[in-house]
Amino acid sequence: MSKKRTSALPYARSAAMALVALLLVVAGTWASWGTAQHVLLSKGREHGTLTVTGCSTDVCTGRFDPEGPAGPRADMTIDHSVAVEKGGRYAVVVKPDTTELVRTGWSGGLHAWLPLGGALLLAALVIGGGMRLPRLAWASASAGGALLVGAFFAL
Structure with a gap:
Protein backbone atom coordinates (compact mmCIF):
# COMPACT_ATOMS: atom_id res chain seq x y z
CA MET A 1 0.00 0.00 0.00
CA SER A 2 1.15 3.47 -0.77
CA LYS A 3 0.66 6.34 1.59
CA LYS A 4 -1.05 9.35 0.12
CA ARG A 5 0.84 12.52 0.97
CA THR A 6 -0.93 15.84 0.78
CA SER A 7 0.88 19.04 0.12
CA ALA A 8 0.48 22.13 2.25
CA LEU A 9 0.70 24.35 -0.83
CA PRO A 10 -3.07 24.58 -1.51
CA TYR A 11 -3.70 25.54 2.11
CA ALA A 12 -0.96 28.15 2.04
CA ARG A 13 -2.36 29.61 -1.19
CA SER A 14 -5.85 29.84 0.28
CA ALA A 15 -4.52 31.41 3.47
CA ALA A 16 -2.52 33.98 1.49
CA MET A 17 -5.52 34.85 -0.69
CA ALA A 18 -7.74 35.14 2.40
CA LEU A 19 -5.21 37.54 3.88
CA VAL A 20 -5.19 39.63 0.70
CA ALA A 21 -9.01 39.72 0.57
CA LEU A 22 -9.16 40.68 4.24
CA LEU A 23 -6.57 43.42 3.67
CA LEU A 24 -8.63 44.83 0.79
CA VAL A 25 -11.82 44.96 2.84
CA VAL A 26 -10.08 46.45 5.88
CA ALA A 27 -8.41 49.10 3.70
CA GLY A 28 -11.75 49.97 2.08
CA THR A 29 -13.41 50.25 5.47
CA TRP A 30 -10.57 52.41 6.79
CA ALA A 31 -10.73 54.71 3.77
CA SER A 32 -14.49 55.06 4.10
CA TRP A 33 -14.59 55.57 7.86
CA GLY A 34 -12.82 58.94 7.74
CA THR A 35 -15.93 60.48 6.16
CA ALA A 36 -18.61 57.98 7.11
CA GLN A 37 -18.15 58.50 10.84
CA HIS A 38 -19.36 62.08 10.51
CA VAL A 39 -22.48 60.95 8.65
CA LEU A 40 -23.32 57.97 10.87
CA LEU A 41 -22.39 59.53 14.21
CA SER A 42 -23.67 63.04 13.54
CA THR A 104 -25.62 63.87 5.31
CA GLY A 105 -28.56 61.60 4.59
CA TRP A 106 -28.63 58.58 2.29
CA SER A 107 -26.66 60.26 -0.47
CA GLY A 108 -23.90 61.38 1.89
CA GLY A 109 -23.76 58.00 3.62
CA LEU A 110 -23.56 56.02 0.39
CA HIS A 111 -20.98 58.42 -1.03
CA ALA A 112 -18.86 58.01 2.11
CA TRP A 113 -18.85 54.20 1.78
CA LEU A 114 -17.78 54.16 -1.91
CA PRO A 115 -14.21 53.00 -1.13
CA LEU A 116 -15.64 49.97 0.70
CA GLY A 117 -17.80 49.14 -2.33
CA GLY A 118 -14.76 49.14 -4.59
CA ALA A 119 -12.79 47.08 -2.08
CA LEU A 120 -15.57 44.47 -1.95
CA LEU A 121 -15.51 44.19 -5.75
CA LEU A 122 -11.74 43.71 -5.76
CA ALA A 123 -11.94 41.22 -2.90
CA ALA A 124 -14.51 39.24 -4.89
CA LEU A 125 -11.92 38.64 -7.61
CA VAL A 126 -9.41 37.39 -5.05
CA ILE A 127 -11.98 35.21 -3.30
CA GLY A 128 -13.28 33.68 -6.53
CA GLY A 129 -9.98 33.29 -8.34
CA GLY A 130 -7.47 32.74 -5.57
CA MET A 131 -9.54 30.91 -2.98
CA ARG A 132 -11.94 29.22 -5.40
CA LEU A 133 -15.02 30.12 -3.37
CA PRO A 134 -17.49 31.27 -6.05
CA ARG A 135 -20.54 31.75 -3.79
CA LEU A 136 -18.66 33.96 -1.36
CA ALA A 137 -17.14 35.84 -4.30
CA TRP A 138 -20.58 36.49 -5.80
CA ALA A 139 -21.88 37.66 -2.42
CA SER A 140 -18.96 40.07 -2.03
CA ALA A 141 -19.34 41.36 -5.58
CA SER A 142 -23.09 41.79 -5.13
CA ALA A 143 -22.66 43.77 -1.92
CA GLY A 144 -19.98 46.00 -3.46
CA GLY A 145 -21.95 46.48 -6.66
CA ALA A 146 -25.14 47.30 -4.76
CA LEU A 147 -23.26 49.91 -2.76
CA LEU A 148 -21.80 51.52 -5.89
CA VAL A 149 -25.10 51.48 -7.79
CA GLY A 150 -26.98 52.80 -4.76
CA ALA A 151 -24.55 55.70 -4.45
CA PHE A 152 -24.85 56.42 -8.17
CA PHE A 153 -28.63 56.72 -7.99
CA ALA A 154 -28.68 58.55 -4.64
CA LEU A 155 -26.37 61.27 -5.89
Missing part, protein backbone atom coordinates in the same frame (compact mmCIF):
# COMPACT_ATOMS: atom_id res chain seq x y z
CA LYS A 43 -25.60 63.46 16.79
CA GLY A 44 -24.20 66.38 18.73
CA ARG A 45 -22.46 67.86 15.70
CA GLU A 46 -23.35 71.09 13.94
CA HIS A 47 -25.85 70.54 11.11
CA GLY A 48 -26.98 72.94 8.43
CA THR A 49 -27.36 73.67 4.73
CA LEU A 50 -24.60 74.55 2.30
CA THR A 51 -25.26 76.62 -0.81
CA VAL A 52 -22.29 76.13 -3.14
CA THR A 53 -21.03 79.36 -4.69
CA GLY A 54 -17.80 78.20 -6.33
CA CYS A 55 -15.58 75.19 -6.94
CA SER A 56 -11.89 74.63 -7.57
CA THR A 57 -10.31 71.34 -8.59
CA ASP A 58 -10.30 69.96 -5.03
CA VAL A 59 -12.90 71.75 -2.93
CA CYS A 60 -16.11 73.73 -3.23
CA THR A 61 -16.95 76.70 -1.05
CA GLY A 62 -20.21 78.34 -0.22
CA ARG A 63 -22.54 79.82 2.32
CA PHE A 64 -23.18 77.58 5.31
CA ASP A 65 -26.44 78.25 7.14
CA PRO A 66 -26.37 76.29 10.42
CA GLU A 67 -29.47 75.07 12.23
CA GLY A 68 -30.18 77.05 15.37
CA PRO A 69 -29.30 80.58 16.43
CA ALA A 70 -25.80 80.80 14.89
CA GLY A 71 -25.46 83.02 11.85
CA PRO A 72 -24.40 81.99 8.34
CA ARG A 73 -20.71 81.54 7.51
CA ALA A 74 -18.88 81.77 4.20
CA ASP A 75 -15.58 80.08 5.10
CA MET A 76 -16.79 76.46 4.90
CA THR A 77 -15.58 73.92 2.32
CA ILE A 78 -16.72 70.55 1.00
CA ASP A 79 -14.79 68.07 -1.15
CA HIS A 80 -15.39 68.59 -4.86
CA SER A 81 -16.86 65.51 -6.47
CA VAL A 82 -19.52 64.58 -8.98
CA ALA A 83 -21.99 64.84 -6.10
CA VAL A 84 -21.45 68.59 -5.56
CA GLU A 85 -22.09 71.29 -8.14
CA LYS A 86 -22.13 75.08 -8.16
CA GLY A 87 -25.49 76.49 -7.12
CA GLY A 88 -26.57 73.31 -5.33
CA ARG A 89 -28.01 73.21 -1.81
CA TYR A 90 -26.97 70.29 0.40
CA ALA A 91 -27.72 69.11 3.91
CA VAL A 92 -24.35 68.88 5.64
CA VAL A 93 -22.63 68.31 8.97
CA VAL A 94 -19.45 70.05 10.15
CA LYS A 95 -16.38 67.94 10.92
CA PRO A 96 -15.41 68.82 14.51
CA ASP A 97 -12.81 71.59 14.91
CA THR A 98 -12.55 72.24 11.15
CA THR A 99 -14.19 74.25 8.40
CA GLU A 100 -14.88 71.08 6.38
CA LEU A 101 -18.38 69.84 5.66
CA VAL A 102 -19.73 66.37 4.84
CA ARG A 103 -23.04 65.62 3.15
Whole structure:
Protein backbone atom coordinates (compact mmCIF):
# COMPACT_ATOMS: atom_id res chain seq x y z
CA MET A 1 0.00 0.00 0.00
CA SER A 2 1.15 3.47 -0.77
CA LYS A 3 0.66 6.34 1.59
CA LYS A 4 -1.05 9.35 0.12
CA ARG A 5 0.84 12.52 0.97
CA THR A 6 -0.93 15.84 0.78
CA SER A 7 0.88 19.04 0.12
CA ALA A 8 0.48 22.13 2.25
CA LEU A 9 0.70 24.35 -0.83
CA PRO A 10 -3.07 24.58 -1.51
CA TYR A 11 -3.70 25.54 2.11
CA ALA A 12 -0.96 28.15 2.04
CA ARG A 13 -2.36 29.61 -1.19
CA SER A 14 -5.85 29.84 0.28
CA ALA A 15 -4.52 31.41 3.47
CA ALA A 16 -2.52 33.98 1.49
CA MET A 17 -5.52 34.85 -0.69
CA ALA A 18 -7.74 35.14 2.40
CA LEU A 19 -5.21 37.54 3.88
CA VAL A 20 -5.19 39.63 0.70
CA ALA A 21 -9.01 39.72 0.57
CA LEU A 22 -9.16 40.68 4.24
CA LEU A 23 -6.57 43.42 3.67
CA LEU A 24 -8.63 44.83 0.79
CA VAL A 25 -11.82 44.96 2.84
CA VAL A 26 -10.08 46.45 5.88
CA ALA A 27 -8.41 49.10 3.70
CA GLY A 28 -11.75 49.97 2.08
CA THR A 29 -13.41 50.25 5.47
CA TRP A 30 -10.57 52.41 6.79
CA ALA A 31 -10.73 54.71 3.77
CA SER A 32 -14.49 55.06 4.10
CA TRP A 33 -14.59 55.57 7.86
CA GLY A 34 -12.82 58.94 7.74
CA THR A 35 -15.93 60.48 6.16
CA ALA A 36 -18.61 57.98 7.11
CA GLN A 37 -18.15 58.50 10.84
CA HIS A 38 -19.36 62.08 10.51
CA VAL A 39 -22.48 60.95 8.65
CA LEU A 40 -23.32 57.97 10.87
CA LEU A 41 -22.39 59.53 14.21
CA SER A 42 -23.67 63.04 13.54
CA LYS A 43 -25.60 63.46 16.79
CA GLY A 44 -24.20 66.38 18.73
CA ARG A 45 -22.46 67.86 15.70
CA GLU A 46 -23.35 71.09 13.94
CA HIS A 47 -25.85 70.54 11.11
CA GLY A 48 -26.98 72.94 8.43
CA THR A 49 -27.36 73.67 4.73
CA LEU A 50 -24.60 74.55 2.30
CA THR A 51 -25.26 76.62 -0.81
CA VAL A 52 -22.29 76.13 -3.14
CA THR A 53 -21.03 79.36 -4.69
CA GLY A 54 -17.80 78.20 -6.33
CA CYS A 55 -15.58 75.19 -6.94
CA SER A 56 -11.89 74.63 -7.57
CA THR A 57 -10.31 71.34 -8.59
CA ASP A 58 -10.30 69.96 -5.03
CA VAL A 59 -12.90 71.75 -2.93
CA CYS A 60 -16.11 73.73 -3.23
CA THR A 61 -16.95 76.70 -1.05
CA GLY A 62 -20.21 78.34 -0.22
CA ARG A 63 -22.54 79.82 2.32
CA PHE A 64 -23.18 77.58 5.31
CA ASP A 65 -26.44 78.25 7.14
CA PRO A 66 -26.37 76.29 10.42
CA GLU A 67 -29.47 75.07 12.23
CA GLY A 68 -30.18 77.05 15.37
CA PRO A 69 -29.30 80.58 16.43
CA ALA A 70 -25.80 80.80 14.89
CA GLY A 71 -25.46 83.02 11.85
CA PRO A 72 -24.40 81.99 8.34
CA ARG A 73 -20.71 81.54 7.51
CA ALA A 74 -18.88 81.77 4.20
CA ASP A 75 -15.58 80.08 5.10
CA MET A 76 -16.79 76.46 4.90
CA THR A 77 -15.58 73.92 2.32
CA ILE A 78 -16.72 70.55 1.00
CA ASP A 79 -14.79 68.07 -1.15
CA HIS A 80 -15.39 68.59 -4.86
CA SER A 81 -16.86 65.51 -6.47
CA VAL A 82 -19.52 64.58 -8.98
CA ALA A 83 -21.99 64.84 -6.10
CA VAL A 84 -21.45 68.59 -5.56
CA GLU A 85 -22.09 71.29 -8.14
CA LYS A 86 -22.13 75.08 -8.16
CA GLY A 87 -25.49 76.49 -7.12
CA GLY A 88 -26.57 73.31 -5.33
CA ARG A 89 -28.01 73.21 -1.81
CA TYR A 90 -26.97 70.29 0.40
CA ALA A 91 -27.72 69.11 3.91
CA VAL A 92 -24.35 68.88 5.64
CA VAL A 93 -22.63 68.31 8.97
CA VAL A 94 -19.45 70.05 10.15
CA LYS A 95 -16.38 67.94 10.92
CA PRO A 96 -15.41 68.82 14.51
CA ASP A 97 -12.81 71.59 14.91
CA THR A 98 -12.55 72.24 11.15
CA THR A 99 -14.19 74.25 8.40
CA GLU A 100 -14.88 71.08 6.38
CA LEU A 101 -18.38 69.84 5.66
CA VAL A 102 -19.73 66.37 4.84
CA ARG A 103 -23.04 65.62 3.15
CA THR A 104 -25.62 63.87 5.31
CA GLY A 105 -28.56 61.60 4.59
CA TRP A 106 -28.63 58.58 2.29
CA SER A 107 -26.66 60.26 -0.47
CA GLY A 108 -23.90 61.38 1.89
CA GLY A 109 -23.76 58.00 3.62
CA LEU A 110 -23.56 56.02 0.39
CA HIS A 111 -20.98 58.42 -1.03
CA ALA A 112 -18.86 58.01 2.11
CA TRP A 113 -18.85 54.20 1.78
CA LEU A 114 -17.78 54.16 -1.91
CA PRO A 115 -14.21 53.00 -1.13
CA LEU A 116 -15.64 49.97 0.70
CA GLY A 117 -17.80 49.14 -2.33
CA GLY A 118 -14.76 49.14 -4.59
CA ALA A 119 -12.79 47.08 -2.08
CA LEU A 120 -15.57 44.47 -1.95
CA LEU A 121 -15.51 44.19 -5.75
CA LEU A 122 -11.74 43.71 -5.76
CA ALA A 123 -11.94 41.22 -2.90
CA ALA A 124 -14.51 39.24 -4.89
CA LEU A 125 -11.92 38.64 -7.61
CA VAL A 126 -9.41 37.39 -5.05
CA ILE A 127 -11.98 35.21 -3.30
CA GLY A 128 -13.28 33.68 -6.53
CA GLY A 129 -9.98 33.29 -8.34
CA GLY A 130 -7.47 32.74 -5.57
CA MET A 131 -9.54 30.91 -2.98
CA ARG A 132 -11.94 29.22 -5.40
CA LEU A 133 -15.02 30.12 -3.37
CA PRO A 134 -17.49 31.27 -6.05
CA ARG A 135 -20.54 31.75 -3.79
CA LEU A 136 -18.66 33.96 -1.36
CA ALA A 137 -17.14 35.84 -4.30
CA TRP A 138 -20.58 36.49 -5.80
CA ALA A 139 -21.88 37.66 -2.42
CA SER A 140 -18.96 40.07 -2.03
CA ALA A 141 -19.34 41.36 -5.58
CA SER A 142 -23.09 41.79 -5.13
CA ALA A 143 -22.66 43.77 -1.92
CA GLY A 144 -19.98 46.00 -3.46
CA GLY A 145 -21.95 46.48 -6.66
CA ALA A 146 -25.14 47.30 -4.76
CA LEU A 147 -23.26 49.91 -2.76
CA LEU A 148 -21.80 51.52 -5.89
CA VAL A 149 -25.10 51.48 -7.79
CA GLY A 150 -26.98 52.80 -4.76
CA ALA A 151 -24.55 55.70 -4.45
CA PHE A 152 -24.85 56.42 -8.17
CA PHE A 153 -28.63 56.72 -7.99
CA ALA A 154 -28.68 58.55 -4.64
CA LEU A 155 -26.37 61.27 -5.89
